[in-house]
Amino acid sequence: MPDSNRLDTATARPGFDEVVTLIVKHRVKAGFEAPYEAWLRRIVGVAGQNVGHLGVDVIRGKNAGLDMFTCVLRFCSTEAMQRWLDSPQRLELINEAAPMLADGDQTEVHPINEFWFSPLANAASPPPRWKQAVLTLMVILPHTLLVPLIWGPLLKLNAFLSNYVVATFLITVTIVVSVVYLFMPRATRLFAPWLTADQSHSTLSEETR
Numbered sequence: 001m002p003d004s005n006r007l008d009t010a011t012a013r014p015g016f017d018e019v020v021t022l023i024v025k026h027r028v029k030a031g032f033e034a035p036y037e038a039w040l041r042r043i044v045g046v047a048g049q050n051v052g053h054l055g056v057d058v059i060r061g062k063n064a065g066l067d068m069f070t071c072v073l074r075f076c077s078t079e080a081m082q083r084w085l086d087s088p089q090r091l092e093l094i095n096e097a098a099p100m101l102a103d104g105d106q107t108e109v110h111p112i113n114e115f116w117f118s119p120l121a122n123a124a125s126p127p128p129r130w131k132q133a134v135l136t137l138m139v140i141l142p143h144t145l146l147v148p149l150i151w152g153p154l155l156k157l158n159a160f161l162s163n164y165v166v167a168t169f170l171i172t173v174t175i176v177v178s179v180v181y182l183f184m185p186r187a188t189r190l191f192a193p194w195l196t197a198d199q200s201h202s203t204l205s206e207e208t209r
Contacts (some may be wrong), residue, residue: 019054019180022081023108024071027063032100039100043093043162047073050087052080057185059192066102081109127195135191139183141176 028036044056054074061068075081082089085107094105151171155161161170188195 020075020078020081020109022073022075022085023104024073025103025108026065026069026071026097027102028100029068029102030066031068036067036069036097036100039093039097040071043090043097044071046089046093047084050080050084052076053084057189059189078109118157131195135187135195136184139187140175141185143179146172147171147178 028034040058042059047053047056052075052125054076056071056073059070059072061070073081073084075084098104148171151167151174155170160166
């Protein structure tokens with residue numbers, strides 16, 4: 001059995017200018033957890049074969065006593081995402097899973113920047129902005145210190161590369177691609193308990209009233 005908070009992850013492939021995320025939430029009926037997980041692995045594999053699919057993260061949590069699976073799928077464009085949503089393979093698989101779902105197939109669409117702090121598991125909303133700022137700083141600061149040092153020797157090898165505008169462009173692109181596709185998704189998963197701590201406390205307080 002995989003990590004209880006994350007079932008599967010397909011590595012994103014950078015190189016696209018437009019990225020959108022499709023968030024799918026499934027609350028699984030009691031007793032259907034095992035067949036649902038088998039179904040989930042099948043649909044993740046099918047989705048990964050579609051053109052424009054960049055990767056998927058699956059996070060498992062609890063909602064009203066039932067297992068909640070939040071799938072965050074990334075696509076290179078809105079068109080690629082829509083092709084997957086409308087594909088016969090997906091529609092067939094969703095119909096197959098329908099008897100296992102307590103609330104049906106719930107989907108949301110977000111631009112890439114919202115993916116970093118999209119509500120995870122049963123969180124009602126993104127984390128507070130000050131937490132978003134702290135985590136973003138923790139990820140970006142090391143990049144701003146290390147990336148110029150890594151590029152430095154290479155930029156000195158060529159007069160064109162050492163041009164201020166060109167050098168700045170290369171360093172900035174490296175930071176953006178690394179942060180967006182590699183480190184921020186991993187950081188938000190790693191710090192998910194901290195990011196959603198206040199929300200979990202609030203939800204618990206409301207349920208006990």
